[in-house]
Amino acid sequence: MPAYTASALKAELNDKGWRLTPQRETILHVFQNLPQGNHLSAEDLHYQLKTSGHAISLSTIYRTVKLMSRMGILRELELAEGHKHYELNTVSPHHHHHMVCVQCNRTTEFDNDSILKQCLKQIEKSGLQLIDCQLTIYTICPEALRRGYPGLPENWMCNNAIAQSQPPVQISPGLSQ
Amino acid sequence: MPAYTASALKAELNDKGWRLTPQRETILHVFQNLPQGNHLSAEDLHYQLKTSGHAISLSTIYRTVKLMSRMGILRELELAEGHKHYELNTVSPHHHHHMVCVQCNRTTEFDNDSILKQCLKQIEKSGLQLIDCQLTIYTICPEALRRGYPGLPENWMCNNAIAQSQPPVQISPGLSQ
DNA sequence: TTCTTTGCAAAGGTTTTGCAAGCTA
DNA sequence: TAGCTTGCAAAACCTTTGCAAAGAA
Numbered sequence: 003m004p005a006y007t008a009s010a011l012k013a014e015l016n017d018k019g020w021r022l023t024p025q026r027e028t029i030l031h032v033f034q035n036l037p038q039g040n041h042l043s044a045e046d047l048h049y050q051l052k053t054s055g056h057a058i059s060l061s062t063i064y065r066t067v068k069l070m071s072r073m074g075i076l077r078e079l080e081l082a083e084g085h086k087h088y089e090l091n092t093v094s095p096h097h098h099h100h101m102v103c104v105q106c107n108r109t110t111e112f113d114n115d116s117i118l119k120q121c122l123k124q125i126e127k128s129g130l131q132l133i134d135c136q137l138t139i140y141t142i143c144p145e146a147l148r149r150g151y152p153g154l155p156e157n158w159m160c161n162n163a164i165a166q167s168q169p170p171v172q173i174s175p176g177l178s179q
Numbered sequence: 180m181p182a183y184t185a186s187a188l189k190a191e192l193n194d195k196g197w198r199l200t201p202q203r204e205t206i207l208h209v210f211q212n213l214p215q216g217n218h219l220s221a222e223d224l225h226y227q228l229k230t231s232g233h234a235i236s237l238s239t240i241y242r243t244v245k246l247m248s249r250m251g252i253l254r255e256l257e258l259a260e261g262h263k264h265y266e267l268n269t270v271s272p273h274h275h276h277h278m279v280c281v282q283c284n285r286t287t288e289f290d291n292d293s294i295l296k297q298c299l300k301q302i303e304k305s306g307l308q309l310i311d312c313q314l315t316i317y318t319i320c321p322e323a324l325r326r327g328y329p330g331l332p333e334n335w336m337c338n339n340a341i342a343q344s345q346p347p348v349q350i351s352p353g354l355s356q
Numbered sequence: 357t358t359c360t361t362t363g364c365a366a367a368g369g370t371t372t373t374g375c376a377a378g379c380t381a
Numbered sequence: 382t383a384g385c386t387t388g389c390a391a392a393a394c395c396t397t398t399g400c401a402a403a404g405a406a
Contacts, residue, residue, distance in 0.1 A: 068371095
């Protein structure tokens with residue numbers, strides 16, 4: 003059962019003078035049906051929609067995820083891969099943080115309630131309103147360290163990376179030439 | 180007094196078969212003399228060096244900040260402005276986190292020791308090594324909320340933003356057309 | 357002397373934008 | 382019907398890369 007319905011989206015959009023379109027509804031659905039722990043880039047979303055017969059133009063996708071992030075419906079993740087990823091911004095019980103290997107960019111989620119508590123404390127102190135908080139832990143796979151990171155050959159890749167749950171993403175281009 | 184000297188940098192570089200160049204030393208100096216709380220983009224750094232008569236090419240700057248980040252000397256910040264910012268990666272006593280207004284991107288630093296503690300706990304649980312941890316709190320200036328964010332005109336800007344310590348950065352392009 | 361590093365210019369990848377047509381409220 | 386939204390193509394933006402010359406060890 004979706005936490006956030008299309009009609010709630012419509013109400014919220016109309017409230018601002020905006021409109022619910024089939025594209026916006028479709029995009030919301032994709033995120034609601036995304037397995038816990040996944041997050042999509044604009045390109046991922048574009049591809050996934052295209053292959054499922056619901057093609058939406060890339061520009062609309064960019065406009066929509068940006069809009070939904072600003073509305074607080076999506077969460078914009080910067081996971082050091084050179085592009086943003088998006089996921090539903092569920093406050094609880096699925097609020098979580100990320101751990102990223104700086105060598106292979108592999109990402110793992112973790113939960114930690116006390117971080118959210120610290121954020122709320124911090125926010126309260128400033129009299130502001132919390133939209134989201136993201137803790138990113140940068141780490142390095144033990145194997146990469148042992149092999150002499152950061153002096154590794156440019157396309158070397160941890161194969162015993164920090165999580166098996168995510169497919170490996172491309173290694174960021176090396177420093178050497 | 181710099182926490183990290185040029186000769187320490189040289190030693191560490193040479194250890195990997197790399198070299199200390201005037202450009203690398205100059206860039207280290209800029210970061211060491213940066214007032215606490217500031218962080219520079221590659222472009223900022225390029226401009227600052229150029230105007231102070233130490234011009235270094237943009238590509239060298241990109242290569243250097245990336246190298247130094249991987250070495251753990253700099254900290255790479257993703258503050259939702261569409262490009263990365265860098266600052267010295269001092270572990271203590273200046274380890275800190277950031278609070279960003281999603282409307283105007285103005286950024287404030289804050290300290291919170293318990294966050295670092297939670298990271299260490301998390302890392303230990305996974306048997307990995309901590310390189311850095313960054314908590315980013317996304318918030319919204321009260322004024323922007325009052326005015327109807329996220330439905331604000333595209334170049335509206337909080338003027339009573341969350342911090343005075345940072346010059347306002349450009350607002351990210353609006354959603355409307 | 358060897359091999360890394362630099363600077364330049366060009367390319368690459370992601371994201372944004374102008375505009376005419378389409379569609380929601 | 383008014384005006385927001387879409388799709389397309391082009392542009393903008395940040396970052397990376399190939400290559401020859403310069404420079405560190």
